Amino acid sequence: MLIKMFTIKGKKMSIIKKLLLIALSACVLIVATGCGKNDQMAQVEGKINVLTSFYPLYYFAKEIGGDRANVVNLVAAGVEPHEWTPKSRDLDAVSKAQIFLYNGAGLEGWVKGFLNGLGSDSKVLTVEASHGIKLISGNPEKDSEEDSGEDHTADEQHSHSDGDVDPHTWVSPRSAMVMAANIRDAFVKTDPEHKAEYETRYESIKDRLGQLDAKFTVQLSVYKRRDIVVSHQAFGYLCRDYNLNQIAIMGLSPDAEPRAQDLLNIARFVKENDIPYIFFEELVSEQLAQTLAREAKVDTLVLNPLEGLTPEQDKAGENYITLMEKNLQNLQKALQ
Known part of the structure; x- marks a missing residue:
């Protein structure tokens, strides 16, 4: 009888142990998923931390910043930026970054209030990438x-x-070259010690945009x-x-x-x-x-x-x- 009771208790203990392991695994998964989102927005020591308001700025910043930069785009792939609005974690991430790039020209209707919410202690350089384009x-x-x-x-x-x-400045390669120059200037201002590197990478993307501009000009003119x-x-x-x-x-x-x-x-x-x-x-x-x-x-x-x-x-x-x-x-x- 004692042996039988021990066996039943053993089975119960085994089931309880399995349930605990399943629950623990679920908790780890939830924590890991949450941490994954936070990690994506986390600052990287030793790099220029850059946040961008939508994809084209992310691409240009990655190309110009290179290995010196940790660039994060606020808007996820597949999301229409006209419909996106920032959350409190986005504000927190931007306030801790070195550079925040946004298009301007009215694209980000939320940006004025967003920038006002950064706080007086934030040292982030905010850059309107469309500056200098004839709107x-x-x-x-x-x-x-x-x-x-x-x-x-x-x-x-x-x-x-x-x-x-019309806020859609980036859709023309010719305008995109102006935006890339503004992004280069932001990197140089933030990290003047590595100006030559940013200039070199900027010249590379400028050359590719220039070739694209030439193709559009010549091939569409006929x-x-x-x-x-x-x-x-x-x-x-x-x-x-x-x-x-x-x-x-x-x-x-x-x-x-x-x-x-x-x-x-x-x-x-x-x-x-x-x-x-x-x-x-x-x-x-x-x-x-x-x-x-x-x-x-x-x-x-x-x-x-x-x-x-x-x-x-x-x-x-x-x-x-x-x-x-x-x-x-x-x-x-x-x-x-």
């Missing part, structure tokens, strides 16, 4: 509205305007067609620099809803001008672009505004340069 003001009237012959009042035009400035129809009004700087004209379904913000009349006007413009493709982007819904393409009986293509990478692009090692080259290929296809 595009307002929402240009769409060609489809001009062709429609409709006389819109000032109030009507204002009602579907998304802002006073086409008579200059109109592109896009889902999101994100290509103003690219169009300005390479003499193109964008007709946008949605405004400066990718979640700005178009009016029904705008869609009808664009569909008519596509048909009357034999536009072969309607461009959409990967980080926002392509439903409107596809609906319009079906109505106009044309196909769709990707034109990437490079606001962020998809997880697949991140895993495949895609970057600003490779994605802009794909944009060039698709633009050539659409302009033929």
